[in-house]
Amino acid sequence: xxxxxxxxxxxxxxxxxxxxxxxxxxxxxxxxxxxxxxxxxxxxxxxxxxxxxxxxxxxxxxxxxxxxxxxxxxxxxxxxxxxxxxxxxxxxxxxxxxxxxxxxxxxxxxxxxxxxxxxxxxxxxxxxxxxxxxxxxxxxxxxxxxxxxxxxxxxxxxxxxxxxxxxxxxxxxxxxxxxxxxxxxxxxxxxxxxxxxxxxxxxxxxxxxxxxxxxxxxxxxxxxxxxxxxxxxxxxxxxxxxxxxxxxxxxxxxxxxxxxxxxxxxxxxxxxxxxxxxxxxxxxxxxxxxxxxxxxxxxxxxxxxxxxxxxxxxxxxxxxxxxxxxxxxxxxxxxxxxxxxxxxxxxxxxxxxxxxxxxxxxxxxxxxxxxxxxxxxxxxxxxxxxxxxxxxxxxxxxxxxxxxxxxxxxxxxxxxxxxxxxxxxxxxxxxxxxxxxxxxxxxxxxxxxxxxxxxxxxxxxxxxxxxxxxxxxxxxxxxxxxxxxxxxxxxxxxxxxxxxxxxxxxxxxxxxxxxxxxxxxxxxxxxxxxxxxxxxxxxxxxxxxxxxxxxxxxxxxxxxxxxxxxxxxxxxxxxxxxxx
Ligand code: FES
Numbered sequence: 001x002x003x004x005x006x007x008x009x010x011x012x013x014x015x016x017x018x019x020x021x022x023x024x025x026x027x028x029x030x031x032x033x034x035x036x037x038x039x040x041x042x043x044x045x046x047x048x049x050x051x052x053x054x055x056x057x058x059x060x061x062x063x064x065x066x067x068x069x070x071x072x073x074x075x076x077x078x079x080x081x082x083x084x085x086x087x088x089x090x091x092x093x094x095x096x097x098x099x100x101x102x103x104x105x106x107x108x109x110x111x112x113x114x115x116x117x118x119x120x121x122x123x124x125x126x127x128x129x130x131x132x133x134x135x136x137x138x139x140x141x142x143x144x145x146x147x148x149x150x151x152x153x154x155x156x157x158x159x160x161x162x163x164x165x166x167x168x169x170x171x172x173x174x175x176x177x178x179x180x181x182x183x184x185x186x187x188x189x190x191x192x193x194x195x196x197x198x199x200x201x202x203x204x205x206x207x208x209x210x211x212x213x214x215x216x217x218x219x220x221x222x223x224x225x226x227x228x229x230x231x232x233x234x235x236x237x238x239x240x241x242x243x244x245x246x247x248x249x250x251x252x253x254x255x256x257x258x259x260x261x262x263x264x265x266x267x268x269x270x271x272x273x274x275x276x277x278x279x280x281x282x283x284x285x286x287x288x289x290x291x292x293x294x295x296x297x298x299x300x301x302x303x304x305x306x307x308x309x310x311x312x313x314x315x316x317x318x319x320x321x322x323x324x325x326x327x328x329x330x331x332x333x334x335x336x337x338x339x340x341x342x343x344x345x346x347x348x349x350x351x352x353x354x355x356x357x358x359x360x361x362x363x364x365x366x367x368x369x370x371x372x373x374x375x376x377x378x379x380x381x382x383x384x385x386x387x388x389x390x391x392x393x394x395x396x397x398x399x400x401x402x403x404x405x406x407x408x409x410x411x412x413x414x415x416x417x418x419x420x421x422x423x424x425x426x427x428x429x430x431x432x433x434x435x436x437x438x439x440x441x442x443x444x445x446x447x448x449x450x451x452x453x454x455x456x457x458x459x460x461x462x463x464x465x466x467x468x469x470x471x472x473x474x475x476x477x478x479x480x481x482x483x484x485x486x487x488x489x490x491x492x493x494x495x496x497x498x499x500x501x502x503x504x505x506x507x508x509x510x511x512x513x514x515x516x517x518x519x520x521x522x523x524x525x526x527x528x529x530x531x532x533x534x535x536x537x538x539x540x541x542x543x544x545x546x547x548x549x550x551x552x553x554x555x556x557x558x559x560x561x562x563x564x565x566x567x568x569x570x571x572x573x574x575x576x577x578x579x580x
Pocket of ligand 1: 060091092093127128129166199200201205207
């Protein structure tokens with residue numbers, strides 16, 4: 001940690017719009033006064049943009065306007081000028097074809113909303129899966145003082161006395177219906193139990209994972225990740241965040257000061273300890289790309305390898321975010337990593353201090369929720385990166401969600417050319433498949449789907465579910481919901497639509513998955529593989545217009561974060577030319 005606060009007072013960026021008495025200043029300032037702002041609000045105090053991903057169609061973030069009021073209160077108290085700015089909001093459960101296709105668009109919109117307007121510091125009000133990485137990416141490219149405040153998870157769901165986890169039980173109940181173990185009426189009854197309050201998914205899905213990543217990176221106040229959305233302490237967190245960002249602007253404490261390589265290594269280890277989502281891989285790679293940190297898939301495998309998964313939450317474990325918060329939340333996990341010598345304790349956070357100091361005195365209040373290392377869900381909880389002739393640039397697997405016996409497996413490929421082919425065939429009683437086969441799904445990567453949908457945990461054939469089979473090896477270039485589980489190899493790179501070897505797998509090929517040796521192998525002769533690749537021609541259509549064209553033309557592979565190539569890097573947020 002080596003940070004020296006800037007001198008205060010000094011002139012801030014917003015004064016280019018609001019300071020003085022020239023014609024353009026009067027134009028900018030005078031117009032804003034139609035909102036009833038007193039003249040002294042423009043006296044050079046920090047203008048804080050509260051970038052809000054509220055939307056009626058992003059239900060996970062439906063309470064963020066109320067939370068914004070608490071952020072504003074904190075900003076006023078600290079002597080700042082709060083301005084709430086709506087930004088692009090992509091809901092995981094609503095947006096088609098997949099919210100991931102719009103993560104980069106949201107990042108671009110966020111970046112330009114910051115750059116083009118009189119903002120000195122940013123509070124990112126986020127929640128649903130993509131809203132956290134997209135705003136962090138956009139803000140990182142601007143590199144103004146920035147702090148994350150999450151909306152928080154929903155309360156626990158319960159159905160007939162049992163916990164119901166967002167997403168996790170949707171997949172479970174859906175498979176139970178297909179297996180004839182649950183009626184459609186019971187499924188509908190369960191629906192009402194799944195979302196009991198405002199907030200994000202209550203499992204350790206992607207939303208809670210990314211809230212945890214923001215905290216582990218040092219970009220949120222300590223304790224931010226787990227507080228339930230409706231808990232009064234969530235509102236306290238919002239107010240304290242508002243207070244803090246004003247001082248961050250005065251100190252000029254920026255994302256590039258905080259998000260160092262050490263901070264990313266802390267986040268990767270944290271992801272292993274919490275049993276976090278595989279989606280964190282693409283998102284952290286993309287955020288790192290915006291601050292110029294050289295983060296790779298190798299870093300994921302190296303840093304996560306020896307970290308036990310100690311957070312007993314669905315989908316890997318038993319409990320939900322509400323219980324995680326009552327147990328002490330993420331600070332307890334960070335403390336456990338620190339005690340095991342697995343945390344860079346000197347890493348700087350938005351507090352202006354070291355992460356190790358913030359967690360020095362936290363206590364675990366429930367050892368069945370945050371487990372002792374000896375009782376970890378898995379001793380090696382880090383995201384595994386496998387490579388081989390089927391994934392030359394890597395693929396990922398989440399061991400805490402996988403079946404141990406399937407992590408060394410050789411099986412016959414059953415190939416689905418794309419998601420429509422999968423849907424057409426999967427329920428066919430004549431499909432030539434048994435539980436030893438390897439299901440292969442192509443053309444679901446960043447270019448192919450397009451957008452890299454969360455379909456990698458493709459449901460098993462109903463005829464095998466009825467036999468009681470609950471897991472099989474599945475391989476694709478898709479992503480998987482953070483609430484999902486299974487022995488699922490994801491993000492296979494290069495993707496099929498870019499001509500990766502996945503594109504030329506055929507029914508009947510033998511595939512070997514060897515997690516211990518990090519190997520994914522298509523067992524055909526090299527010459528045969530080369531001949532198939534030479535004969536391959538693209539089958540997916542590239543859009544001729546609109547954002548879809550921009551996405552398909554410029555999106556990079558999952559192995560480097562699936563960002564748009566022209567958005568990578570930090571461009572800063574200088575004062576632009578006045579157009580008037
Ligand atoms: Fe929005 Fe899970 S779908 S947080």
